Amino acid sequence: xxxxxxNPRYLITVTGKKLxxxxxxxxxxxxxxxxxxxxxxxxRQIYYSMNVExxxxxxxxxxxxxxxxxxxxxxLILESPSPNQTSLYFCASGKNYGYTFxxxxxxxVV
Amino acid sequence: xQEVTQIPxxxxxxxxxxxxxxxxxxxxxxxxxxxxxxxxxxxxTSLLLIQSSQREQTSGxxxxxxxxxxxxxxxxxxxxxxxxxxTYLCAVIGTSYGxxxxxxxxxxxxxx
Numbered sequence: 001x002x003x004x005x006x007n008p009r010y011l012i013t014v015t016g017k018k019l020x021x022x023x024x025x026x027x028x029x030x031x032x033x034x035x036x037x038x039x040x041x042x043x044r045q046i047y048y049s050m051n052v053e054x055x056x057x058x059x060x061x062x063x064x065x066x067x068x069x070x071x072x073x074x075x076l077i078l079e080s081p082s083p084n085q086t087s088l089y090f091c092a093s094g095k096n097y098g099y100t101f102x103x104x105x106x107x108x109v110v
Numbered sequence: 111x112q113e114v115t116q117i118p119x120x121x122x123x124x125x126x127x128x129x130x131x132x133x134x135x136x137x138x139x140x141x142x143x144x145x146x147x148x149x150x151x152x153x154x155t156s157l158l159l160i161q162s163s164q165r166e167q168t169s170g171x172x173x174x175x176x177x178x179x180x181x182x183x184x185x186x187x188x189x190x191x192x193x194x195x196x197t198y199l200c201a202v203i204g205t206s207y208g209x210x211x212x213x214x215x216x217x218x219x220x221x222x
Contacts, residue, residue: 031208033210042212042213042214042215043199043201043212045209045210048207048209050207056207058209088151090153090154092154092210095203095208096141096142096203096208097142097159098142098144098156098159098203099144099156099201099203099210100156101146101153101154101155101156102153103152103153104151104152104153106151
């Protein structure tokens, strides 16, 4: 089954403790992207990657890092999480032919 | 900068009604347009993808149209059911590196 898999689904952490949210796709897509969703602000792009070793900032990249060492994986890294990064995060892959989204990661930073 | 607006923000209808959700975008230089459904706290499920060269796309009770020149898309849901209750999101895929820009969504409630 074609899918985008994110882990974990839920995460509660403390301010400053580094964390990684993993994302993997099995559709051989070149393009992958991370979004965060907040009430009243909608979905906003954090980072995107057009291919292996090619990444760029989206609209709200501050406080986040990404890497793309393999085509199927695109992890999101929060080096020093802060409470304003509490949000629902989505990974997506695809591009002009349409996007497939993961099930989301609900992150709470206390 | 592309901006996407969805109207109405919320809609409550009785079961069986046909309904229309609207989406408008400011920059007509888009590659494609995609409609999604999101249940509370869940992920996004793709409903329909309309390529910029197409005028409409159909899947079951859903029909989406696209008028690129006027910057509008419409999602038509026929014979609505309580299971259709969800947030419907419109997203345009831009010609610049395929960026996806979302509207704020329409919250649909279909009551029995």
